[in-house]
Amino acid sequence: xxxxxxxIEQFDPDEISLDEGSEIYEEGQELLAEIRNLLHEDEGExxxxx
Amino acid sequence: xxxxxxxxxxxxxADQVTDxxxxxxxxxxxxxxxxxxxxxxxxxxxxxxxxxxxxxxFQQEHEHEQELAEAVDEAAAPEGxxxxxxxxxxxxxxxxxxxxxxxxxx
Numbered sequence: 001x002x003x004x005x006x007x008i009e010q011f012d013p014d015e016i017s018l019d020e021g022s023e024i025y026e027e028g029q030e031l032l033a034e035i036r037n038l039l040h041e042d043e044g045e046x047x048x049x050x
Numbered sequence: 051x052x053x054x055x056x057x058x059x060x061x062x063x064a065d066q067v068t069d070x071x072x073x074x075x076x077x078x079x080x081x082x083x084x085x086x087x088x089x090x091x092x093x094x095x096x097x098x099x100x101x102x103x104x105x106x107x108f109q110q111e112h113e114h115e116q117e118l119a120e121a122v123d124e125a126a127a128p129e130g131x132x133x134x135x136x137x138x139x140x141x142x143x144x145x146x147x148x149x150x151x152x153x154x155x156x
Contacts, residue, residue, distance in 0.1 A: 001093070001094075001097060004097055004101060005097070007101065008100050008101055008104045011104045011105060011107065011108035012108075013108060013111040013112050013115060018109070018112045021105065021108050021109070021112070025101070025105045028101045029098075029101070032094060032097065032098050032101070035094055036090070036094065039086050039089065039090060039094075
């Protein structure tokens with residue numbers, strides 16, 4: 001999530017080109033998709049204490 | 051970490067060190083599902099919206115700069131005919147002048 005926030009701050013047309021912006025936007029989308037997958041698919045670990 | 055041991059009369063070490071202690075497994079499951087949904091709605095969805103909005107603004111600013119650069123190029127371009135036509139016209143005039151002078155001198 002920190003990386004996504006960094007990406008949002010990097011969107012400055014004076015600093016990066018349109019292609020570079022597209023690349024980091026894709027990276028941000030992939031990171032968010034990864035977080036969503038972890039939350040939906042990862043079952044976690046259940047430990048039974050006797 | 052969530053525990054679901056119950057036995058509230060006992061003071062269990064696991065309940066003391068966990069993030070959240072619930073009484074039953076059902077309560078633990080409900081807590082986890084609710085926390086997940088809250089996290090998605092409260093953190094991930096707004097972050098995704100921020101990312102989309104920032105990228106859209108970035109694209110619009112790039113397009114605006116490109117349009118501005120094209121407008122400057124257009125304004126700086128010379129108006130009227132190409133310089134090649136002017137050179138050709140001068141060459142024809144000089145040639146004509148030479149012919150007239152030659153005819154006049156005899």
